[in-house]
Each structure stands twice: as structure tokens, then as C-alpha cells.
Amino acid sequence: MSANADLAEDAILDAVNGGLIVLDQDARILRWNAWMAFASGHPVASVLGKPLTGVFPDLDLRRLTTAVRAALASGASTVISRTLNPAPLPLRTRSGRTLLHDITVSPVGERSGAACLIFVTDVTMATRREKYLRDQQNARYDAIVENAPDVILSIDSGGLIQMANSAAVSQFGYAMGDLIGKSSSLLFDTAGDWSSMLQAVINDAISFRSCELIAVRKDGSLSYVEASASRWNIGSQGFATVILRDVNERRAVDAALRCSEALARNAAIALADLNQTLEQRVDERTAQLMKAEEALRQSQKMEAIGQLTGGIAHDFNNLLQGITGALHVIQKRISGGRIGDIDRFAAGALESANRAASLTHRLLAFSRQQPIDPRPVNVNQLIASIEELLRRTIGETLQMTVMSADDLWLVRCDANQLENAILNLAINARDAMPDGGTLLFETANAVLDTGQARSREVKQGEYVRLVVTDTGTGMPPEIQARIFEPFFTTKPIGKGTGLGLSMIYGFVRQSEGSVRVDSKTGKGTSIEICLPRYRGDLEVHAEEVAGRERRAGSDExxxxxxxxxxxxxxxxxxxxxxxxxxxxxxxxxxxxxxxxxxxxxxxxxxxxxxxxxxxxxxxxxxxxxxxxxxxxxxxxxxxxxxxxxxxxxxxxxxxxxxxxxxxxxxxxxxxxxx
Structure with a gap:
């Protein structure tokens, strides 16, 4: 090769943004580009003809030397990653800091004696960015744990506390330093039950849903807690994360409720035995009935709390599934060396954690906090577009009739939510008519005067009315009073979530409309939705694709x-x-x-x-x-x-x-x- 060709090749190597070292068959340096000279501090002239051990005499280069031998002997390529071999070479950045890098060793063809190419890649910024993101994620997780209202403990296989949050300090009365390293069994009066649960989790990887225990505070007082635990590992070492929820208030409420119910029963017995004057009996009976009514209201309140907490648990478990599942996939990718696409799973886990912090906001859907996408809608056209779906949904045992008003005004609302509302009402009507019946959809223009608007809690003016009427079993007044509560349902588990009517209520109210129910037991139910008239033109929107194209072949x-x-x-x-x-x-x-x-x-x-x-x-x-x-x-x-x-x-x-x-x-x- 001519001198000019050598100069041109050197210029190309010096232009590469990375270290390039070319070795001959004897593993001696033929080329050493400018990037390598700057990062190592060894000029080109001082390294040519030397082996790498001669350039770095005090460095353990066994891994790199083995890779070079493999390239020279068998033509094998090797990647020496920073994650497995931190700082293989003593290189520096322009600011003088340690330069983090990966090394690729590859064989080259027989050209001018070259036999092996070593390429050094600068991964300093990528590593720092990765560490920053990981620290940010850990900080958010720590904040969630630290601010959780429930006690959260991490316990090793020996039963010693390794981590505790602020709620643990408040619950047990110990300083944080006294809790760390303390035997967890000393915190419970029911130590046997606690030890059995902990060992079952540590040894058999069983996650306990709930277990009520009696905790002992530092001052010796007792506290009732509901415990749940799950196992996790670091290497072969097993640990348990335990969540303790204070249930003292709930037990007190239960006790008060039982006391109220007992008072109501005693009042009924006393009424039957009264032999005083009519006026005295009426007065005393009125007093007892007021106590019984208060007990009933308390019972209904506890039932509503139970429905609400059940719904929250469902949504929170969904978010936990997103977090634990994403971390599991990340672990699989890392162990298999497939780290190229783990960022999206890490981002998904973080997103789920952030959404967990704002879970309570989603419960406000029924009180007009639900996001909507309003646009002009012709209710007649919308019902016609889903009429076939409605008929298939309610089945052949029911007769469905649609009475559409001519020249129906437009409304402005979220068409998808209105469609879901109609479908939910049809499903509820179907379930209310197990032996068959009639389902009627009516639309009409309506002008609400002051009294009509006040009864619907809307402004007076022009509205479009949609009335869905069935001839089903109907509802008693106590059920009608609660049908818009979130998570309240009269259907068995698996047959309904209790969110349908509450979401309809929230959607309609957010659209500045009203929804009313008129139902009589044994005669049927009529639900009226009123939406404000929209004065404008109907917009044209492309329909969404119902599903993906069918895949060729016979794969499942x-x-x-x-x-x-x-x-x-x-x-x-x-x-x-x-x-x-x-x-x-x-x-x-x-x-x-x-x-x-x-x-x-x-x-x-x-x-x-x-x-x-x-x-x-x-x-x-x-x-x-x-x-x-x-x-x-x-x-x-x-x-x-x-x-x-x-x-x-x-x-x-x-x-x-x-x-x-x-x-x-x-x-x-x-x-x-x-």
C-alpha cells in the first residue's frame, strides 16, 4: 500500500468518534487512532509495534487478551461490556473523568498485515442517563412507600425488620432506628399467628390476602391490624413485604352497628309490651323508630363503604399488575441479555405507579369529573347505527321498538359515551326481563320550562329527550335511591361492576344534561336522559376500525x-x-x-x-x-x-x-x- 493510501486510511480512522486499534498476527499494534491517543494519553508514535500489555503494563488485560486470541485463532468476535467488566482500559473524558466504555474485538482480512480490530465505544453519557432514570424511579417508589397510610415492612427470612415506613413509626411508637433489625414477632401479641403467616410466605411463596392480628405498641397498648404479605428474592435470599392496615376504627363501627341493631330489636319488643295511654305509646314508638332509622342509615353507609372499597381494590390491583408485570418482563429481558426495549416497560411501571397516586380522582366520574370528547351528535342516527347490536344483545325473547321523532335536534356530547350509555341501559333492561318483555327507545324534542328544568336540576331551554322503558321487574324506592352510586349493584359477582349507571350519570351531568328514573315494582322502569340542544351542523368523522386484519396462516x-x-x-x-x-x-x-x-x-x-x-x-x-x-x-x-x-x-x-x-x-x- 502506498504512503498516500496509508495517510488517507489514518485520516479516516482519526475521524471515527470512538477508539480504533488494529493489531497484526502477533497481536502488536498497527493502527492507533487520534481518539484513542487522546483518551489513553498515549500518542500514536509511542504505541506502534507494541502489544497492549506493553502500553498498559500495570493493567489486568486477561479478558481483552483472551478476546484477541480468539479473533486471531478462530475468527470469533467478542463484546466486552462495561456492565460485566467495568472500565477495561484506563481511559479519560475531555474533562478528565473516567470514561465508561464497551469494547468490541473482531477479526479483519489479510490486508497489510492487519489481523484484529478493537473498537472502543464511549457509553459514559448513556450510563449516566440510565442511572439518573433509575434513581428517579426509585425515588418515586420510595415516596409512595414512605407516604402510604398503611404500615409497610420488609422482613428477611430470619424475621428481622430490614425496612419500615413512617406509618410503622406512628403505629408502633418506636423510633425508626429501633425498628430496623428488630425481631418482627416482638411487635405482635398474636406472635404464633404472625410467625405462621411469615414462614408460609417466606418458605412457600404464598401471598396472603388478609389476616387479622393484634399488634403490641411500645407502650404496651394493643391495636388490631389486617396483614397481607408477599415474597420477593435477592439472589437466593428470600424476603417478605408486609402491609398492615389499622382496623380499629372499622371494628369500633361494627360494634356500634351491632349495638344499634340490638337497640332496634329491644325497641320493637318494648313497643309490643306497652300498656300506657295511646299518646305515650305513640311518643315512645316514634323515639324508638328514630333510633332504628339511624341504625339502618348506619348499616347502609357501611354497605356503601364496602362497595366503594371493593371497587377501589379492583382498580388498584390493575395498577399493581401493571407494575409487577412490567418489572417481571424487565427482569426476563436483562437475564436474557435483551435490554434494547426495556425502557417502555420501565416507563409503563412508572406510569402505573403515578396513576395509583391519583386513583381517588377516578371515583369522581359520577360527579362530573370524567374526561369527555364532545361533538355534534344526531341521537336518531346513533341509535340506528347500533340497533342491530342492541337487538342481538337483548336476545330474541324481548321485543324492541324504536320510536324516533322527526326533525330531531342535534346534541353536543361524547358519542362513544352516549353509545355505551344506551348499551348499558339495554343490558340492564334485559336483565330485568328474564321471562321476556318489551324494550322501548323513544326520542323527542322538548322545551323545559322553569319548573321542569328545576326538577331535573338543569337550565330551562331546549333539550333532546331519550327515554328507555322496559316492562321488567322494576325497582323498590330504596334501590332507586342508590342506583347512581359508584360500585353499587344488585347483580351477583361477575354479572356487573356497579359502574354503569354511575358513569351514565357523570357523563350526562358533565354534558349539562339530566338523567331521571321512574320505576315501579312489578311494572317496569323508565329512564329519561335530557341533553341540551346544539345549534350547528353535524360533523363528519371517520369510523374506527373494528379490529385488525386477519393474519395469514393457521397460527392461534x-x-x-x-x-x-x-x-x-x-x-x-x-x-x-x-x-x-x-x-x-x-x-x-x-x-x-x-x-x-x-x-x-x-x-x-x-x-x-x-x-x-x-x-x-x-x-x-x-x-x-x-x-x-x-x-x-x-x-x-x-x-x-x-x-x-x-x-x-x-x-x-x-x-x-x-x-x-x-x-x-x-x-x-x-x-x-x-
Missing amino acids: VVLVVEDEPMVRVLVVEVLKDLGYYALEAETGTAAIRILRSSQRIDLLVTDLGLPDIGGRLVAEAGIATRQNLNVLFMTGYAEKAAGSAFLDGGMEMITKPFSMDELAARIREMIERN
């Missing part, structure tokens, strides 16, 4: 229905890893459209508590057109609450939070069953 296809985005992403990722083709649906309505299409579907995986249509109803709609369809329900409710009594043949249930391996095994088992 799984439809995943989950409104929690991170959970849906994780389930789809598991399916892809197993080699299955996955279809996604965020709502039950979208899932039903796909199930009624010609798309091949071998398994339906659906959340039990969807926001618009329950997972059970989605499954029934799928089985109606696909008789051999298998269904795997996912639920965030406690296993005993959800139960399996409502599962038919071909249906199974998996309880959140679950591991990705467990989900993969269940999916593989159900598909191979076909």
Missing part, C-alpha cells in the same frame, strides 16, 4: 380485552413470546365487534370488570357466535369474592396480580386443550 389467535393499558401491553407481550397472534380491545364494545367479525379467534382473555360492558357479557356475546370459544377471565377482586360458581364450561379465571409465567402457562394450557 388470542383476543385480549383489558381497559388498563399496561396490563393489556403485558398480556400481549406474553402472547407474542409464546408465538401467538394477539388482537387487542380496550372496551367490551370493541371486543364484541371483533368477536362478531370473521376474524379467527382461538382464545378470549378478558378482564372481568370492564368500564362499559362486563367481561362476562363479552364472553357470552362471543360464545353466542363461537360455540367452542374458550375464555380466560382476569379479575382484580379477591378470589373468594369473585369465586368460580358462575364459570361455565370452557371458562377459567386468573386472579390479579399474577406472574407472567403463570399467565403464559394458563394460556398455553387452554389453547392446547383444543
Whole structure:
């Protein structure tokens, strides 16, 4: 090669943003570019012809030397990563700091004696960015744990406390330094029950839903707590994370409720035995009835709290599933050396954690806090577009009639929410008419005067009325008074979430309209929705695609229905890893459209508590057109609450939070069953 060619080659090597070292067959340096000279502090002239051990005599280069030998002997390429071999070479950045780097060793062709190429990549900024993001995520997690109202403890296999949050200090009365390293059994009066639960979790990896224990504070006083625990590992060492919830107030409320009920019973007995004057009996009976009414209100309040906490637990378990599932996938990727796409799972886990902090805001949907996408809507056209779906949903045993007013005014609202509201009302009407009946949809223009507007709690003016009437069982007044409460439902577990009517109420009120119920036991129910008239033109919007195109070939296809985005992403990722083709649906309505299409579907995986249509109803709609369809329900409710009594043949249930391996095994088992 000519001198000019050598100069040109040197110029090219010096222009590369990374270190380049070219070795000959004897592992001696032929080329040493400018980047390498600057980062190492060794000029080109001082290293040419030397082995690497001659340039870095005090450095352990066994890993790098082995890679060079492999390249020279067998033509093998080797990557020496910073994560496994921190700082293989003593290199510095322009600011004089240690330069973090990866090294790639590759063989080269027989050209001018060159035999091996060493490429050094600067990963300093990438490493610092990764550490920053990891520290940020850990800081958010620590903040969640530290500010949690419940006691959170981390306990090792020997029963010693390794971590405690501020709530633990408040609950037990010990300083933080006194808790760390303390035997956890000393904190409980029921030490035997505590030890049994802890060892079961540590040894058998069993997650306990709840276990009531008696805790002992530092001052010797007792406190009732509800404990739940789960296991995690660092290497071969097992640990347990324990959450303790103070239930003293709940026990006191239960005791007060029992006392009130006893007073009510005693009052009834006393009334029967009274022999005083009528006026005295009336006065005393009135007093007793007032006490009984207060006890009843207290009982209803506790029932509402139970419904509310059950709904919160479902949503929070969804968020926990997103966090634990994403971390599990990250762990799998790292252990398998596939770290290229773990950022999106880390971001998903962080997003779920942030959403957990704002969970209570979602409960305000029924009080006009739910986001909407308002646009002009013709209610007649909307009902006509879903009429076939409505008829299939209610079944052939019911007669459905639509009475549409001519020249119906436009309204401005979220069309998707109005469609879901109509579908929910149809499903409720169907369930209220198990032996058949008539379902009527009526639309009309209405001008509300001052009195009519006041009774509906809206402004007077022009409105569009939508009335849905059934001839079903009807509702007593006490049920009518509660139907818009979130998570309240008269249906059995798995048949309804208790969110349908509360979300309808929130949507209508947020659209500046009104919703009213008129129901009589044994005669039926009529629900009226009034939405303000919109003075404008109807906009044209492209319809959403109901489902993805059918995949060519005969690979198994799984439809995943989950409104929690991170959970849906994780389930789809598991399916892809197993080699299955996955279809996604965020709502039950979208899932039903796909199930009624010609798309091949071998398994339906659906959340039990969807926001618009329950997972059970989605499954029934799928089985109606696909008789051999298998269904795997996912639920965030406690296993005993959800139960399996409502599962038919071909249906199974998996309880959140679950591991990705467990989900993969269940999916593989159900598909191979076909």
C-alpha cells in the first residue's frame, strides 16, 4: 500500500468518534487512532509495534487478551461490556473523568498485515442517563412507600425488620432506628399467628390476602391490624413485604352497628309490651323508630363503604399488575441479555405507579369529573347505527321498538359515551326481563320550562329527550335511591361492576344534561336522559376500525380485552413470546365487534370488570357466535369474592396480580386443550 493510501486510511480512522486499534498476527499494534491517543494519553508514535500489555503494563488485560486470541485463532468476535467488566482500559473524558466504555474485538482480512480490530465505544453519557432514570424511579417508589397510610415492612427470612415506613413509626411508637433489625414477632401479641403467616410466605411463596392480628405498641397498648404479605428474592435470599392496615376504627363501627341493631330489636319488643295511654305509646314508638332509622342509615353507609372499597381494590390491583408485570418482563429481558426495549416497560411501571397516586380522582366520574370528547351528535342516527347490536344483545325473547321523532335536534356530547350509555341501559333492561318483555327507545324534542328544568336540576331551554322503558321487574324506592352510586349493584359477582349507571350519570351531568328514573315494582322502569340542544351542523368523522386484519396462516389467535393499558401491553407481550397472534380491545364494545367479525379467534382473555360492558357479557356475546370459544377471565377482586360458581364450561379465571409465567402457562394450557 502506498504512503498516500496509508495517510488517507489514518485520516479516516482519526475521524471515527470512538477508539480504533488494529493489531497484526502477533497481536502488536498497527493502527492507533487520534481518539484513542487522546483518551489513553498515549500518542500514536509511542504505541506502534507494541502489544497492549506493553502500553498498559500495570493493567489486568486477561479478558481483552483472551478476546484477541480468539479473533486471531478462530475468527470469533467478542463484546466486552462495561456492565460485566467495568472500565477495561484506563481511559479519560475531555474533562478528565473516567470514561465508561464497551469494547468490541473482531477479526479483519489479510490486508497489510492487519489481523484484529478493537473498537472502543464511549457509553459514559448513556450510563449516566440510565442511572439518573433509575434513581428517579426509585425515588418515586420510595415516596409512595414512605407516604402510604398503611404500615409497610420488609422482613428477611430470619424475621428481622430490614425496612419500615413512617406509618410503622406512628403505629408502633418506636423510633425508626429501633425498628430496623428488630425481631418482627416482638411487635405482635398474636406472635404464633404472625410467625405462621411469615414462614408460609417466606418458605412457600404464598401471598396472603388478609389476616387479622393484634399488634403490641411500645407502650404496651394493643391495636388490631389486617396483614397481607408477599415474597420477593435477592439472589437466593428470600424476603417478605408486609402491609398492615389499622382496623380499629372499622371494628369500633361494627360494634356500634351491632349495638344499634340490638337497640332496634329491644325497641320493637318494648313497643309490643306497652300498656300506657295511646299518646305515650305513640311518643315512645316514634323515639324508638328514630333510633332504628339511624341504625339502618348506619348499616347502609357501611354497605356503601364496602362497595366503594371493593371497587377501589379492583382498580388498584390493575395498577399493581401493571407494575409487577412490567418489572417481571424487565427482569426476563436483562437475564436474557435483551435490554434494547426495556425502557417502555420501565416507563409503563412508572406510569402505573403515578396513576395509583391519583386513583381517588377516578371515583369522581359520577360527579362530573370524567374526561369527555364532545361533538355534534344526531341521537336518531346513533341509535340506528347500533340497533342491530342492541337487538342481538337483548336476545330474541324481548321485543324492541324504536320510536324516533322527526326533525330531531342535534346534541353536543361524547358519542362513544352516549353509545355505551344506551348499551348499558339495554343490558340492564334485559336483565330485568328474564321471562321476556318489551324494550322501548323513544326520542323527542322538548322545551323545559322553569319548573321542569328545576326538577331535573338543569337550565330551562331546549333539550333532546331519550327515554328507555322496559316492562321488567322494576325497582323498590330504596334501590332507586342508590342506583347512581359508584360500585353499587344488585347483580351477583361477575354479572356487573356497579359502574354503569354511575358513569351514565357523570357523563350526562358533565354534558349539562339530566338523567331521571321512574320505576315501579312489578311494572317496569323508565329512564329519561335530557341533553341540551346544539345549534350547528353535524360533523363528519371517520369510523374506527373494528379490529385488525386477519393474519395469514393457521397460527392461534388470542383476543385480549383489558381497559388498563399496561396490563393489556403485558398480556400481549406474553402472547407474542409464546408465538401467538394477539388482537387487542380496550372496551367490551370493541371486543364484541371483533368477536362478531370473521376474524379467527382461538382464545378470549378478558378482564372481568370492564368500564362499559362486563367481561362476562363479552364472553357470552362471543360464545353466542363461537360455540367452542374458550375464555380466560382476569379479575382484580379477591378470589373468594369473585369465586368460580358462575364459570361455565370452557371458562377459567386468573386472579390479579399474577406472574407472567403463570399467565403464559394458563394460556398455553387452554389453547392446547383444543
